[in-house]
Amino acid sequence: MCASQNHNPGHRQAVLLINCYTSCLTHHFNFDMPRLFLLIIIVSTLIQPGFAQSPQADPQRLEHRIQTLSQFGANAEGGVDRVAYSQADLDGREYIIGLMRDAGLTVRIDAGGNIIGQRHGTDADAKPIMFGSHTDSVPGGGNYDGPVGVVTALEVIELLNDAAHTTRHPLQVIDFSNEEGGLVGSLALTGKLRASALDVVSHSGLTIYDGTKAIGGNLDNRNDDQIAPGDIEAFIELHIEQGAILDNSNTDIGVVQGIVGIGWWDVTLTGVANHAGTTPMNLRDDAMLAAAELTLAVNQAATSRPGGQVATVGRIQAFPGAPNVIPGRVEISLEIRDLEQAVIDAVYADIEQRAIEISELSGVAIEFAPIDVASHPAPIDPRMRDIIANAADQLGLSYQRMPSGAGHDAQDMVSIAPTGMIFVPSRGGLSHTPQEFTSTRDMANGANVLLHTILAIDQGALDQ
Ligand SMILES: [Zn+2]
Secondary structure: OOHHHHHOOOHHHHHHHHHHHHHHHHHHHOOOHHHHHHHHHHHHHHHHHHHHOOOOOOHHHHHHHHHHHHOOOEOOOOOEOOOOOOHHHHHHHHHHHHHHHHOOOEEEEOOOOOEEEEEOOOOOOOOOEEEEEEOOOOOOEOOOOOHHHHHHHHHHHHHHHHOOOOOOOOEEEEEEOOOOOOOHHHHHHOOOOOHHHOOOEOOOOOEHHHHHHHOOOOHHHHHHOOOOOOOOOEEEEEEEOOOOHHHHHOOOEEEEEEEOEEEEEEEEEEOOOEEOOOOOHHHOOOHHHHHHHHHHHHHHHHHOOOOOOEEEOOOEEEEOOOOOEEOOEEEEEEEEEEOOHHHHHHHHHHHHHHHHHHHHHHOOEEEEEEOOOOEOOEEOOHHHHHHHHHHHHHOOOOEEEEEEOOOOOHHHHOOOOOEEEEEEOOHHHOOOOOOOOOOHHHHHHHHHHHHHHHHHHHOOHHHO
């Protein structure tokens, strides 16, 4: 029994090992207490190098797997076009299924088309710990957004296999289906996929319903194949940051505090179209001018208060849209993101107030129409943030707590399980482009944090 503890990684195991040595020695050799104390010190010292050598992610294996996956749907720019349900997506998924099987996982494809590979645990009553991300890409995407979360999840399994360590909880590695086309796999898994989404035509040309069938799922059965709240112990997603905060500050790990909510509006500004040559400047109801002022007001509303909120006008269209006509109508988009709905509401209220003032001064009517794709903020379980931060600490890695400005499958999972997110740096903050890059060292760091997070949860960190 004592010897078998040698397989276990981590400090907790080292402590167990010390306890084990203590009881063995007392039992076999009848040491007196002072000598025993000295022996414990010596054994502890001997064990420290062992702890330092606890399973470490293999950077070469991670890199090789990222590069292999990048061949499926490779484009001329060095990135991938591996949109969900395409042949490239099918090929990439086949590769992942093969890796899962080779690692001894029991693989199934659920109703939502998610690939789930399970490793058994020692406790038949323990709920699974689930972790993973996605391998589909946007059109013209890069090689890291999604795949890093899946290959690091597989790396955790490889490390546990190498150490011959069986966790108490079953482990489930998940490769979510069609993340980039609307979080389809995680919405289906958590019972939130709307019927209206099934007919949406994806980038592959197939509807979400037909596409899911093409990858081995069946959305007709999605209600029978859901995870209910409390069914799993925890969910963890590792992902590239997709921003430049970690890269700029030379920080190893991002501990995600939550996934921001997003508010979207279509804004219509209505003035009077008129001749651009014959209408004096003081007699114009220029919708473009009002739109320009409103765009500045959007920026000011976000920057004039403390916090990480962001607000953007990303699209503008003028009508009739001719060089010699004062625009009579302009349509712009408005997007606001923050971790708290109250902040989104407050920024919007500021913008609306400024719009009233701009309208009164310019004679241009301004209307806001909310768009129904908005998503609410998804806060990350504070216990999960602390477990991830502790894991980074134990490994001697620097970390920073930060929001996720992009949407992820994890935002759907927060409703059914304690959910955590680990970010690794994106060089230059680039993503959704072939230039997207994360170093092998950063991937390996992330895999090690993921492993230690899973081990901590397995050992009851969520119960404390
Ligand atoms: Zn992603």
